[in-house]
Amino acid sequence: MVSDLEEARAAAAAVTDPEVPVLTIEDLGVLRGVEEAGDGRVVVTITPTYSGCPAMEVIARQVEEAVRAAGFAAVEVRTVLSPPWTTDWLTEAGRRKLAEAGIAPPARTSRSGTGTRVPVALGLRCPRCGSTSTRIVSRFGATACKAVHACRACGEPFEEFKAL
Amino acid sequence: MTTAGSRPTPAGRPTPPGTGGAPTPPGNRATGVTSEDLVTYALRLGDDALIMAQRLGSLVTNLPELEEDLAVANIALDLLGQARALLTYAGQLEGKGRGEDELALERDEREFLNVQLVELPDRDFAVTMGRLLLFSTYQLGLYRALTGSRDETLAGVAAKAAKEVAYHRDHAEHWVVRLGDGTEESHARMQAGLAEVWPYGAELFEVDAVQERLERAEVAPDLAALRPGWESSIGEVLAEATLEPVETSWEPSGGRRGLHTESFGYLLAEMQHLRRSHPGARW
Known part of the structure; x- marks a missing residue:
């Protein structure tokens, strides 16, 4: 299961920022975690760079698609604000x-x-x-x-x- | 939710930002305040951000230069993001199935709890920047203090927003100094713009029974304690801008109770038009 989760993580981490496409969400520090919920779902946690960042919705959708394409049927993308993102996470x-x-x-x-x-x-x-x-x-x-x-x-x- | 009333909500949007995945249960037991008070508070802060975003967003393409269009659009976008998180939270606490869109686009004038300052029309660019200085300085102090709130959701929204608002204030400060300490014409207009918005600043620090209870529960920051910092911070900018502090005893109020100025109805009509004319329309 551990290696499976690593695959899910790799799929999510490779998603790029639609507004700065040279960066992946891992490079950005936007990807905060990939975990398995008790019921077998993969829960991906992301955090916005700015409160109103319009790229977040696209990123959330692409993460879901990417993790699904890696073979995980049940995927949930959670957006959290806390702790607040900082450019130090790049x-x-x-x-x-x-x-x-x-x-x-x-x-x-x-x-x-x-x-x-x-x-x-x-x-x-x-x-x-x-x-x-x-x-x-x-x-x-x-x-x-x-x-x-x-x-x-x-x-x-x-x-x-x-x-x- | 949109700022200019021209774009409906995208379909299939992910969960709106909160501090955790699961919504906080209504009536947040940890803080001991009623969920009614918390709803009121989240609406007050959320409506301030939403209406300020709407006013700023509607100026885009009408500003003095392209860079200013971008700056004001970015500031409006930050505020809209803050409003979305706060209104979503208010809707969850309220528990009537209303989300950010219902709260922003289906409430009537008397149900909005924003201060009147944010709804004033932008008669002149000096009014826009004078108002942004008063408002962003207030938001910066408020959000920084709110970071220590016993309500975790509000603290999370505030920690994120405080960093954004510092840039808004910086922008307003630059313009107020540049215009105030500029030509005779720009100085006169900046002084007039400031005079127009100044009286409405008092409402930002108004304390009623709801605010008092929230302060006692350490959910809301002590507004009286924030005011001296707000005044001295703005005072420093005015001194650098060679502008005179505004002397007035007139302190309009009522926004926190749903009483608004004449221009507010027009603002709402534009902001809510699409949603009301085409209920359920999706992007």
Whole structure:
């Protein structure tokens, strides 16, 4: 049964984020657990990156399909909010894949979180030319998880997976 | 549930977010408060987020630049996500079979418990940003404190939302400073926008019998204790923006009891139109 569950886990882990398709939900830290319920169902637990992230519904559906396709008839996908997702859960592989796709990986978050200001990543590195002479264009981008920056050295705009 | 009233709910949606898989039993015994009080509280917080999301969402494509359209759409989306979790929870506690969609799209005006601040019309971009500053600063303090609530579902929603709201506040702060400490024209409009929304800020800290009971049960944070932080935090932004604090003794109120301003009916008509005209329509 253990090896079976590993197969279910592998199937769920390979599902990619529809909005950042270079990342799997395992890379993202969105996949929180794959367990077997007492009645033989496979229960997959996922957590949203942002409260309103529209990708969650697609991800939940794809996880269910993937685990079913791996041979498990009864699959339940649970969405939990707690503990809240943080970009610190991105795996090293995930951070590398982001950089390769031209998206700057997030800075590590400090866990203090008592001030009213959000952290600003200083000297964010341009994923195209490597320069740290960059400026922020907007803290909000094409998806909830990204900010938009521009590089002063190569002149190109680029996205940052913003720290949360 | 949608912000602009133009998109019905997708069919076959997974379980809405909660803190655990199984719904919390109504009347949450651990906290000792009645489920009526908890429903009221979840609706108050959920309606604040929902109506703010609706107001912001309806501005998209009308904002001063493309980046601003994206920013405001993202902020609205975060708030809509928070509203969905809170309204779903309210529906579970209520136990009448109403979900997030029924609560958002089938209640009448007098059943909405949001503060009047979030329903005010966006007459000017300065009003939008002044209001967002007051509201996001309040939400940030509230959600951070609510993280320690004895109600685990509310604590879970709050821990998630607090991190998002910090970005909303940051955005509002940048604009208020940029406009306030900008040209003569932008300064005057920012001051006027602030004057328009300021009186409605008091309602955010209103304490009635329900709030009192929830505070005593350590389900809701002590609002009186949050207010000084809210005032000083906004005061710092206003000083940096070279804006004058607004002096007023007028403190409109009533939203928490279902009393709303004139523009709210129009907002609901737009938000609920599709659902009411085509009951049961699926995406």
